[in-house]
Amino acid sequence: MAQASSDMQVTDASTRRVLLAGPRSFCAGVERAIEIVERALESRPAPVYVRKQIVHNAVVVDELSDRGVIFVEELDEVPDGATVVFSAHGVSPAVREEADRRGLDVIDATCPLVTRVHMKARRFAARGDTVVLIGHAGHEEVEGTLGEAPDSIVLIQDHDDVAAFTPENPGQISYLTQTTLAVDETAEYIEALRERFPQMREPASEDICYATTNRQQALRALLAEVELVLVVGSTNSSNSVRLVELAQREGVEAKLIDSAADVRPEWLTGVRAVGLTAGASAPHRLVEEVVAALRAHGPVVVEERELTREDTHFELPSSVRGPKAATGEQDSATRQDRDGGAA
Incomplete structure (x- = not known):
């Protein structure tokens, strides 16, 4: 179009x-994450904490800070029992376990499409695969995905990493990608991996959103x-x-x-x-x-x-749903925009 x-x-x-x-x-994932924080401000005692930036935008973070949101790097900066929102980029199981130990009131704003990558990582690792994760070191999304199966996932950032990759079992490899990569470059890395490892298994659907x-x-x-x-x-x-x-x-x-x-x-x-x-x-x-x-x-x-019209909506977590949820919010599976190509 x-x-x-x-x-x-x-x-x-x-x-x-x-x-x-x-x-x-x-x-849709960014809109959902911001709305989750806004609803937390309305429904939870102040202050509301957010681990990392809720989304990677300085203007959004500054505006939410002005409304009383406290952004922290790690959970040790959050008082016991306080409300904390996990950012749209997701967290590792270790972070969730720490929040449980601390008795924190957790509201998870992870984008459903990032959650989908985490689920694949667990599933691929459980069947014995060495999982290649194509992404950028240090990005919160990548850190969360690596944390799902740290002994089974290998991070690939560039062609040098592809060349240096030497798995113990070359016949049992699968791959995943960060959701926000360059489509063309990622395709090059996948093709280079496939040339070296023809039996490499791919996800049923692409991970770049x-x-x-x-x-x-x-x-x-x-x-x-x-x-x-x-x-x-x-x-x-x-x-x-x-x-x-x-x-x-x-x-x-x-x-x-x-x-x-x-x-x-x-x-x-x-x-x-x-x-x-x-x-x-x-x-x-x-x-x-x-x-x-x-x-x-x-x-x-x-x-x-x-070029493309997007019509994707993600459901809010039940912990912050209110009257708006009864007036037209749609399920996380509403996907009518794939003619161009989730965040």
């Missing part, structure tokens, strides 16, 4: 085109028309960084920005067409603010480029 619309006609050569990649901004895939495909579709790409997202947002890298691999200048305040006038010199998108953890309004900032540097025509 492709769609293009503009808010004005190009009148002269001084008008800059702004092409909005769609889908962009929040995905629909939102990551859709945003990369939407951006790719407009790269031939632009000279500069602006990606709204924070530096620790894996899917946002992958969007920047995608544009750069195609030879297009790309900048990662947290907000409109980061736009630099010198980036726009000689640029007649700008591609604009946002990672899955960046609020929609930030894109609108960037468009307004671009208008401050001259007339623009805005074109919406919607």
Whole structure:
């Protein structure tokens, strides 16, 4: 599905085109995680703690902090018995066990699609596989997945790791991936592994989530028309960084920005067409603010480029469901957007 619309006609050569990649901004998993924290604020005694950043976006974290949420790195910073929310990126079993020992009131905001990867990791390890996890060391999602079967999972980050991988039983290997990777690069690693280990077993469904895939495909579709790409997202947002890298691999200048305040006038010199998108953890309004900032540097025509329409919804945990749950929230299995490519 492709769609293009503009808010004005190009009148002269001084008008800059702004092409909005769609889908962009929040995905279902991010929306769910933020709503979980908001409901916890309404239903639990203050303060509410969140382990790590609820989603990887500085603006979201700052706004929730202003509302009284306390973000911590580890559970030892949370008082016994207090409410703590696990972030959308998931946690290892060891973290859950610690929370149980401490008597913490846990609300789990792990994205259901990350939970699905954890379930596969346990299942593959239980059948005796060496599980290759393609991902980035240090990312919370990867740490949580590794923790599901630490003696059976091997992390692969690049082609060097693929070449160095020497499993004890080459005939019993399976693989999983972080949900927010670059689709093309991940496919290269999988193919390289398959060449070395033809019997490697793959998951029944891909692990890179629909939102990551859709945003990369939407951006790719407009790269031939632009000279500069602006990606709204924070530096620790894996899917946002992958969007920047995608544009750069195609030879297009790309900048990662947290907000409109980061736009630099010198980036726009000689640029007649700008591609604009946002990672899955960046609020929609930030894109609108960037468009307004671009208008401050001259007339623009805005074109919406919607490649795929997303209609995914994840159910909230029962511990925070309220009246809203009875008025139309849908199950975690509602998936009508796979024509492009979960977060």
